[in-house]
Amino acid sequence: MGTARDMIALLRSHARGDDGEFYARAMQVAAREARLGHQRVASELKAAIDEAKAQRPGGGGLLVMQPRPELAGLVSVSTPDLRLSAMVLAKETRERLQRIVLEQRQARRLREKGLRPRGRLLLLGPPGTGKTMTAGALAGELHLPLLTVLLEGVITKFMGESASKLRVIFDAMAHTSGVYLFDEFDAIGARRDQRNDVGEVRRILNSFLQMMDSAESPGLIIAATNHPDLLDSALFRRFDDVIEYLLPSRPEAGEVIRNRLAGFPTGPLDFGTAAEAADGLSQADIARACDEAAKLAVLGGAETIRESDLLAAIEERRRAYRPGAGGGRS
Ligand SMILES: Nc1ncnc2c1ncn2[C@@H]1O[C@H](COP(=O)(O)OP(=O)(O)O)[C@@H](O)[C@H]1O
Numbered sequence: 320m321g322t323a324r325d326m327i328a329l330l331r332s333h334a335r336g337d338d339g340e341f342y343a344r345a346m347q348v349a350a351r352e353a354r355l356g357h358q359r360v361a362s363e364l365k366a367a368i369d370e371a372k373a374q375r376p377g378g379g380g381l382l383v384m385q386p387r388p389e390l391a392g393l394v395s396v397s398t399p400d401l402r403l404s405a406m407v408l409a410k411e412t413r414e415r416l417q418r419i420v421l422e423q424r425q426a427r428r429l430r431e432k433g434l435r436p437r438g439r440l441l442l443l444g445p446p447g448t449g450k451t452m453t454a455g456a457l458a459g460e461l462h463l464p465l466l467t468v469l470l471e472g473v474i475t476k477f478m479g480e481s482a483s484k485l486r487v488i489f490d491a492m493a494h495t496s497g498v499y500l501f502d503e504f505d506a507i508g509a510r511r512d513q514r515n516d517v518g519e520v521r522r523i524l525n526s527f528l529q530m531m532d533s534a535e536s537p538g539l540i541i542a543a544t545n546h547p548d549l550l551d552s553a554l555f556r557r558f559d560d561v562i563e564y565l566l567p568s569r570p571e572a573g574e575v576i577r578n579r580l581a582g583f584p585t586g587p588l589d590f591g592t593a594a595e596a597a598d599g600l601s602q603a604d605i606a607r608a609c610d611e612a613a614k615l616a617v618l619g620g621a622e623t624i625r626e627s628d629l630l631a632a633i634e635e636r637r638r639a640y641r642p643g644a645g646g647g648r649s
């Protein structure tokens with residue numbers, strides 16, 4: 320019944336080099352056969368899948384895959400199981416990210432009419448506000464692998480041949496659909512007038528812009544940086560979306576805390592007080608403070624997470640940025 324459709328999906332994911340999707344599909348077929356009472360076929364299929372996975376370099380599970388050989392050392396590949404709904408985002412940011420997901424899901428329909436789905440994003444903002452996480456969540460939403468470009472692999476190790484390394488990555492985009500993340504993008508995108516480089520960085524940026532302009536990539540290209548001020552102004556208009564990430568508002572801080580502690584009993588803990596105490600901290604810092612308080616509760620055998628522990632953990636995070644300030648010495 321569904322066989323032809325399964326075959327098509329399998330072929331497509333194979334052609335894309337999307338192992339995660341390929342094996343997930345194959346497992347679905349096995350599960351369906353089992354439901355139909357075809358136990359023999361189902362277990363043969365499962366065994367074949369396990370065998371195939373085991374033969375992949377590095378044992379290739381579903382979560383971490385080996386990049387194609389030519390990409391080794393240039394990208395790391397994963398298949399994040401993350402969704403946008405797991406993120407705390409400003410309303411407008413969420414809407415823009417959802418629009419990207421929608422256009423990507425409907426890419427074929429758009430392309431048929433000569434339209435290009437949004438696929439090039441520049442994410443800007445202070446550390447710990449969710450830029451890297453966004454790349455993972457988009458990959459999760461689109462069931463695409465996340466290919467994080469190892470910039471030190473592209474730049475440092477291959478001084479002089481960085482542009483050709485970049486070419487390898489852009490070439491891969493044509494046949495391996497995925498979310499390509501250029502994290503810490505300022506390493507590439509630094510202003511071309513900065514004098515501390517010896518032409519190489521400028522060459523890399525020029526190549527990057529050219530390749531991005533001509534790339535016919537299905538999937539996403541995401542550049543993220545904590546230092547937008549360092550970026551060359553020519554860069555901004557080359558992206559379909561430039562999305563700015565900010566430190567959380569107080570309600571957003573509360574939401575981060577609530578989400579992060581969702582799996583723990585919190586008793587009378589006042590989220591508003593905790594959110595207020597977290598003013599000025601990033602989402603990542605707040606998440607980490609929650610984890611610290613949760614650990615104390617677990618290890619101390621406490622029934623619920625104590626507000627005092629959470630407030631102390633938040634204070635500790637804050638002090639990490641201002642050593643000496645409010646450290647109890649004054
Ligand atoms: N907007 C957010 N919503 C929920 N959790 C977040 C958010 N931003 C950051 N976090 C938490 O902090 C961690 C680090 O964030 P990350 O995406 O690496 O920040 P950035 O790349 O902007 O420096 C995330 O894995 C997540 O646990």
Ligand SMILES: [Mg+2]
Nearest residue numbers: 450451502543
């Ligand atoms: Mg990051």
